[in-house]
Amino acid sequence: MKINLGFEIAKSLLLARWKQTLVAAIGVTFSITMFITLLGFMNGLNELLDGLILNRTPHIRLFNEIKPSLNQPVNFHSDTTKEYNFIHSIKPNGGRLSIYNAIPIMSKLKSDKNVLGISPKLSAQIFYNVGETDLNGVINGINVVDEQILFAFDTYVTEGNSNDLNIVPNSIILGKGAANKMLANIGDLIQVTTSKGERVKLKVIGFFQSGIQDIDKIQSYCSVETTQKLLGVTSNYITDIQIKLHDLTKAPELAKYYSKLFDVEAIDIQTANAQFETGSSIRTLISYAVGITLLIVAGFGIYNILNMMIYEKMDSIAILKATGFSGKDVKKIFITIALSIGIFGGFFGLVFGFGLTSVIDQIPFNTAALPTIKTYPVSYNPFYYMIGGIFSIATTYLAGLFPARKASKIDPVIIIRGK
Amino acid sequence: MIVPSLEAKLIQKEFHDPETIQVLKDINFKIDKGEFVSLTGKSGCGKSTLLYILSTMDTDYSGELFIDGISMKNKTENELARVRNEKIGFVFQFHYLLNEFSVLKNVMLPGLKLNKFSEQEIEHRAMEKLRILGIEKEALKLPNQLSGGQKQRVAIARSLINDPLILMGDEPTGNLDKKNSIVVFDIFKELAHSFKQTLLIVTHDQEFASNCDRIIEMEDGKIISA
16 A cells, blocks of 8 residues: 555554544644643752752862771781780771872873863861951962862852952852841951961952752852961972763772772762662653653554544444554554554644743742742753653554554454444 | 456355344355446345445455455455545445535546646546536535536536446445436436446336446345346
8 A cells, every 4th residue: 555545544543533633633732731841840950959069079189098907006016816805995096188299190190181170179177256256267278260160160159250259368268147147248367376376367259059958058269379377388298189080880890990000099070879770760750750641642642533533434444444554554544543643733832831840941040049049940851852752653653553453354244234 | 358447256144233234145246347247136135235346345254255356355445445435436325525626526536536637637537527427517516516417416526537447336226316327327327328338226216226237236235146
């Protein structure tokens, strides 16, 4: 049978019951629209929440941890196969927080092919002096340019210009929470006390708001040099080296490698933030489940309509078969009907889905926790549109398959003799 | 040797539901090319059952059926559909036209399915058939705008579109009034005589049957006179 002929017959059958056909197509359109909207919205949220942590978390962090030595001196003097030593309350000796040979390690890492970029960091425990009260705080010494590139630092600086850290001497970007407590404005001088008791005046050049309130109450940012000055240490004093990789999945493996190579502690992002992937994957799973349920319901609609059409068009099917159309041809015609409902319904579903997500994208959404977000977060990932398209065709095909098989098995003799 | 259009050899058929009844017993006959044959008998004698076996639509029988000298045994459903399309024209008691298509398109459908000629050629041939049957003016109407007699003539045109080897009719005048019955009969007669069309018409209308070239008479599943 010529393909055209099949299409033509399918089209005339469709148009003969155009109202039901339209209802079926609207069913598919509706479910695909909701599927796209739901997934777009869910994943927009996922990306936002993941970004909140993942953007600002280095893939690998190198640091020194102060801990007791695994090889205690007593082990050198005893044969452990025959004797047992019981030592309690082992304390670490005065280890240092800074990384040995931080500068050569950094230049070595910069030439590593796996590494996208690195950013040094050092932290200083301080107190913010507010009149008579001292507030606990941490100053992170960072290299602003690296942080901007690797960790989207500017996204979280809500007021002021982060580049001023490098220009204005003894400048600080205060956490928004800390600033509120101190009633500090941009341009004000604040006073902090370092852990060694020194008092230093710093100029506020901006505010930092991460969206996680506990962090904003405590953390502030200075340049690496200012922080080193605060601590009274030399310019090779770095406590953390943050590494961003080209491929995030290599992090655990490379963390072990760097740990061994540079003799430092290394922690990878997967170990540090295991809970985020779980949350994301479950949210995605729920969206798919809802989307597929909608499609299955639409599929039943198509199944019903085709079944009805077959009962109504029994005579037509019988005469087609009597005049030489085979069961296969009849099956093709009904599958064509189902698929055209699926394709048209699915196509408009994708279009409306895109429209609806765009509308959601424009709805204002302001929350104190997420300063950079002004509207609802949505994702326009083409992958979901592809899945939606494939699902709409697959469901309608399956919904059409059973009625089409039934139609192909209609015995023309029974129909014609029954008259 | 001239191959007969249709040959039945020892065809038997049984219905099994609710109990086994033999409806056709040892049916043997031939129809040669150009013959105008009527198959008559009382209601329930098995003449329609036989016709559906001969038309290849019913495959549940024993014995052998030859169409154009080719055995229809062991043919797949697809192959039988092809035989029906190419070699058999069928006219039923009811017209069975597709209401979604115009008269012309209804006539063209089996031709388009056969796909032997181009669409223009098939359209031209369909118009030709409609003209022979005197309804070319109705070509672009929908079937439900036509009278009963006109519809049946369209159905005949449809059965002729692929120039079938044999035209079969199952009580083609059963639903028509006297006047239209005569018109349809005259058409069959003209087809048989002017166009040498082979015809096998099932009817219980004795007057219709007696005007045919040959009468096959059945009773209780057997042929009593051929």
